[in-house]
Amino acid sequence: MKLDRYQLKAESTLMVFEFVSEGPQGQIKKLIQYSETNLKDFYNLGFGDKDERTGEIDDTIITNNGDSQKALATVAATVYAFTEKYPDSWIYATGSNIIRTRLYRMGITNNLIEIQKDFVVYGLKGNQWEVFEKEITYDAFLVKRKKK
Numbered sequence: 001m002k003l004d005r006y007q008l009k010a011e012s013t014l015m016v017f018e019f020v021s022e023g024p025q026g027q028i029k030k031l032i033q034y035s036e037t038n039l040k041d042f043y044n045l046g047f048g049d050k051d052e053r054t055g056e057i058d059d060t061i062i063t064n065n066g067d068s069q070k071a072l073a074t075v076a077a078t079v080y081a082f083t084e085k086y087p088d089s090w091i092y093a094t095g096s097n098i099i100r101t102r103l104y105r106m107g108i109t110n111n112l113i114e115i116q117k118d119f120v121v122y123g124l125k126g127n128q129w130e131v132f133e134k135e136i137t138y139d140a141f142l143v144k145r146k147k148k
Contacts, residue, residue: 003073004070005070005073005074005076006030006071007019008074008077008078010078010081014034014078014081014082014085015033015034015035016031016033016034017032017033017081018030018031018050019071019074021063021067021070021071022065022067023063023065024064025063025064025065025066028063029050029052030048030050030071030074031050032045032046032047032074032078033045033047034082039090041086041088042089042090042092043086043090043092045079046059047093048061048096049063059096059100068103072103072107076107076111076115079091079119079143083119083143087145087147089145091142092140092141092142093140093141093142093143094124094140094141101138101140102137105123105137108121108132108141112132112134118145118146119143119144119146121141122141122142122143123138123139123140124138124139125138
């Protein structure tokens with residue numbers, strides 16, 4: 001995707017990425033982390049502010065730094081990098097609240113044609129996964145890189 005995004009720093013495993021959000025609230029360190037789940041090749045995508053005390057993600061803070069599109073494009077860039085290194089992986093993501101989940105849905109919707117060139121995208125509705133469709137409210141999202 002050719003969207004404006006932040007410069008990323010990554011660990012060699014590509015399990016953790018960091019960038020700095022810049023906006024009216026100042027410079028805020030953000031973390032993106034891929035965590036293994038109990039299912040083979042399934043990873044949870046975590047995203048939020050970096051807690052400077054613990055070094056962990058705090059996904060409950062509302063930063064309002066005016067750069068949500070750029071931040072989401074940066075997160076999307078990590079999905080491309082991660083699935084390039086781990087092509088069999090499934091990436092699970094949901095917001096820490098309904099508003100964030102809606103923001104993620106809007107980001108997917110606005111870029112769906114581009115995303116579908118490289119990924120299959122699913123949405124969780126109730127207890128059922130279905131192929132992602134615009135205008136449907138989902139509880140979570142699952143993406144899988146298409147085979148080349």
